[in-house]
Amino acid sequence: MKPLDADTLLAWFDAHGRHDLPWQHPRTPYRVWISEIMLQQTQVNTVIPYFERFMQRFPDVHSLAAAAQDEVLALWSGLGYYARARNLHRAARHIVERHDGRFPTTLEAWLALPGIGRSTAGAILAQAFDQRQPILDGNVRRVLARYHTIDGWPGDRAVQDRLWQRAEAAMPHRRIADYTQAIMDLGATVCTRQPDCTRCPLAEGCRAHATGHPQAWPGRKPRKALPVRRTAMLILRDADGRILFERRPPAGIWGGLWSLPECPVNESVPRHCRERLGVCVDHLSAGATFRHTFSHFHLDIVPVHGRIDDAPALREGGTHVLSPPDEPPGGLPTPVRRLLRQP
DNA sequence: AATGCGGGGCA
DNA sequence: TGCCCAGCATT
Numbered sequence: 001m002k003p004l005d006a007d008t009l010l011a012w013f014d015a016h017g018r019h020d021l022p023w024q025h026p027r028t029p030y031r032v033w034i035s036e037i038m039l040q041q042t043q044v045n046t047v048i049p050y051f052e053r054f055m056q057r058f059p060d061v062h063s064l065a066a067a068a069q070d071e072v073l074a075l076w077s078g079l080g081y082y083a084r085a086r087n088l089h090r091a092a093r094h095i096v097e098r099h100d101g102r103f104p105t106t107l108e109a110w111l112a113l114p115g116i117g118r119s120t121a122g123a124i125l126a127q128a129f130d131q132r133q134p135i136l137d138g139n140v141r142r143v144l145a146r147y148h149t150i151d152g153w154p155g156d157r158a159v160q161d162r163l164w165q166r167a168e169a170a171m172p173h174r175r176i177a178d179y180t181q182a183i184m185d186l187g188a189t190v191c192t193r194q195p196d197c198t199r200c201p202l203a204e205g206c207r208a209h210a211t212g213h214p215q216a217w218p219g220r221k222p223r224k225a226l227p228v229r230r231t232a233m234l235i236l237r238d239a240d241g242r243i244l245f246e247r248r249p250p251a252g253i254w255g256g257l258w259s260l261p262e263c264p265v266n267e268s269v270p271r272h273c274r275e276r277l278g279v280c281v282d283h284l285s286a287g288a289t290f291r292h293t294f295s296h297f298h299l300d301i302v303p304v305h306g307r308i309d310d311a312p313a314l315r316e317g318g319t320h321v322l323s324p325p326d327e328p329p330g331g332l333p334t335p336v337r338r339l340l341r342q343p
Numbered sequence: 344a345a346t347g348c349g350g351g352g353c354a
Numbered sequence: 355t356g357c358c359c360a361g362c363a364t365t
Binding site: 041042043045046078079080081082083157193194252253254255292293294295296333334335 | 355356358359360361362363364365
């Protein structure tokens with residue numbers, strides 16, 4: 001099978017690709033690394049403001065390694081998949097402690113860092129070090145699955161293996177950093193879910209385009225109906241208007257973030273607060289239920305407002321704190337931020 | 344409401 | 355090695 005033509009793609013990139021992304025100027029290993037982690041599961045336009053704020057606060061790997069996890073998560077708050085931020089922070093410490101603050105230049109060394117898989121490692125080496133390494137992110141997967149009409153869901157091992165083979169075969173021997181950005185840009189701007197083949201430089205050799213139904217690739221993940229869980233989120237204010245925040249466990253959903261105390265919907269809120277939080281609540285009122293959807297379940301959230309004592313006997317050191325709603329003690333999950341914005 | 348988006352961790 | 359897990363934006 002004929003690989004796609006890298007020269008044609010590079011010519012398109014020179015004329016129509018994205019050359020003004022923040023991590024391209026300057027294109028340092030640190031900036032490329034941070035951007036690649038943020039770009040896992042998250043689109044470019046969403047990432048840009050987070051990237052700018054992150055660079056302001058943590059301009060290099062040393063400042064990141066020296067930071068408290070709370071501060072890293074606070075800057076990540078709203079981006080989702082918070083394990084990325086925890087792994088990024090661990091990786092920064094790893095680089096400072098074991099690589100003397102210098103970035104690795106081999107695939108193996110990057111893969112040894114938490115949060116770095118084959119595609120991310122390839123993207124960093126190609127873009128920051130101009131090494132000839134393939135990548136296979138969602139954009140590239142879409143382009144290659146269509147160009148070669150590779151059937152099946154890319155999550156399947158066999159399908160993934162075929163895509164990696166194509167990704168390797170497509171790499172040019174020069175301008176690898178530009179090529180890597182080019183094929184991602186094509187997937188992000190032209191070969192999207194509803195592709196615009198009239199603007200595609202590769203349409204001529206694309207087998208999916210030839211079928212007239214390019215949107216049929218890549219195959220979709222087989223989906224089940226998501227279960228629904230319910231919880232009450234407690235917005236408990238003291239006399240000064242401060243809110244009771246609760247730190248979530250270090251892993252799992254919203255791991256390491258600050259959130260609101262929760263109460264199972266079939267339990268009495270006052271009793272739950274007394275027994276689990278050690279506070280007395282009154283003036284309870286429920287708000288409108290809203291839905292937050294995770295990848296594998298819906299969470300229906302009932303906001304419950306209440307008043308608590310001036311000096312609650314908070315249990316467990318460090319897991320609970322009273323703070324003004326606009327000055328949370330750390331990063332908050334998106335539904336909690338939304339809850340505190342519109343009381 | 345459905346879809347897309349990489350990698351970690353565990354059996 | 356094959357599952358299960360995770361949080362947003364976009365459509």
